[in-house]
Amino acid sequence: MPAPDLERFRPGKAVAHPGDFLCLAREPDSERLWAGHADGRIYAIDFAADKPEAKAVLEGHASYVSGLGLASNTLVSAGWDKKLIWWDLQKRARVRAVEAHKLWIRQLAVNAAGTVVATVSDDMACNLWDAASGRLIRQLTGFNETLLPLDYPNKVFTCSFTPDGRHVAATDAECKVVVWEVETGREAARFVAPDFLFNGMLALGSYAYSGIRRAAFSPDGRSLALAGIRNGNAFVHAGKGMVQVFDWQTGKKTCEHQAGSGQFEGLYWHPKSAWVLAAHGSLCFLDPAQPRVLKEVKSGEAATADLAVSESADAVYTVGRGKVRKWEIPG
């Protein structure tokens, strides 16, 4: 699969809808998208249609929908209401709902085989779920409960599987990264990415804020990219976004990018490592091996909150405030 020519990357169709779209899942080999919204609903969008629309078809969360993932014919959604909900996409009906965490679920990931779902929450756990049955396989821990000396609750923001599904990583508000073996739950590595930590007011006891918002492993599973913003401030649109790439087994940083505009909230690693795509105010195609921006395109009126990429990497779908957009690289 040769990498598409980024010079031809351009915006395609867009769907407007009020409010904030927060997360996105795409059905394989199609242009059918599922987008989680701040109104608690999950919207269906089909970009194959002449005039695509966002239709709210799945309702069950009482708060923001923060994560979506596809496992076979089932869509799994996570929310700030602490619930995980399995949806039958054929029947467009709820299969089961689980009180998955004690606090808000921040992100959800599904392994490539579609067999295991990972969720992370402010209860400081990374939970692994059997995608078919909804059974809790195990709970992974290893983060501090509290940020001392501030006495603030800690948070776990991100989770991601290696492509082979053997490992899962999560990051917290202290910018700690922990990687576990999925099969055993054994901790395989941990390191800190301190450049993401906003601690400008830490000494004054005011506020601590981690700028890591997404994580993605390289296709060979050896590297882990972290995306967010450098320790500038808590304004998600201010300054450049940052991506750092680590050899996660040693914790050694191998590459850093500061690019685009605002805190990167969408992240994708090309299956042939042609580029890493990080997005917020801009969509930035980054060289994963050296600090080089291959292509940067403004996101337009809606900053990107999440993204999905087609199998051949010739179409990118983004969601944000009031907008779902397709970007394409014509063949």
Added chain:
Amino acid sequence: MRSQPGRLCGSPAHAPHRRAFLAGVGGFVGAAGLDVLGVPLLADELQRRHKRVILLFLSGGASQFETWDPKPGRPTGGPFQAIQTSVHGYRVCELMPRMAARMHKTAVIRSFSTPNVNHTGPGVEALLGGDRKDAPGIQMPTLGSLLAHELSVPGNSLPDHVGLYTSTQGFDGDNQRDTARFLGARCEPINIVGKLAPDGMKLPASVSEGDHRAREALRDKLAERFQAGRERDATVASHRAAYQRVRGTMDNAGLFDVSREPQKVRDRYGASLFGQQALVARRLIEAGVPFVRVNRGWWDAHGENFELHAALVPNLDKVMAALLDDLEQRGLIDDTLVVTFAEMGRTPTINAQRGRDHWGRCWSVTLTGCGIKGGVIHGSTNADGTDVATDRVTAAEFYATIFQALGIDHQREYAEPDGRPMRLTPYETKPVSAVLA
């Protein structure tokens, strides 16, 4: 300007001897330090006779949606849910489980409405002065200084007014400091920023305790001589009192040392600077400081409002609950008014940075303790929290309520420096009687 005896809710059983007693106790405390309060009878006597205020000022503007007036499920509501409180039918943000269990002890005004939408400048000055639309052009003392003046105890060697700031926000660049204006230096706060104790509490190595006391005695003697014949000169009196206050504060340095508290008490307040400062505040008011402001910054969440509030609100919940429990357990709550207040609230609209901006039209404040009817939820906002639905409360009415709760006639007249008569709150201002005990 000081209130005359016979304050509205002062206990008649105590009033006749109050000043004489406290004058004596003040000297005793000044000489021996706080630990005399370990003597139960003495502490009890102080506790029964003294009105005090702790102001938790949420500098930068905490969001009413993520605290006292949640709107879950509404477009303005944000991601957090609401939880049931100990007051039937009243729900607070899920970030406040401890206070939810204590709401029957606290009154909430959800319909507070103020014109200010800035952190600093004339709008803040007007708000902190009680929105004196009846006194245009006059720079008014702020709430803390007014209360320090009203609750001041003659002969007390401790300061009347202490400000504890968690950070420089709200203190320097964004100036929301209390100021006494024409009330005099005695009502100006001793401000402590980013720590637990004021500077200069220890003598330099070159000055012994005996030397310092001898110098202070000489200075005081000279000041007394200078003051003779100038008894009506407030500046001279204030100058002399300021030195006495410094000495009194040094004598009571232990008040700022939270390590003297049992570990279980410290644990309840938590490790944050805000928690530790709140514990210092309790120690200060227990010893006789009438007004302490604990300035908790910085709530100005134009970006990532929910992340900031997910951090700061649980901390507020923990510290406020610990403070109220502590005051109650020590028998202080009936004479101590705990207020939460800020320069403004935050917008219903969630901006593109997941932030909330400045907002004054409708937000929430709380009152607990002295003179307050717990469990009263006064006023309401509309479904999306964009405006007051019932019982709008202004800053002047809020101040009147505070004065009244403390037994101070909010319509009592005093004279400005130019002789112009002035009331504590604007003419015909009504307190919010629904929250008064």
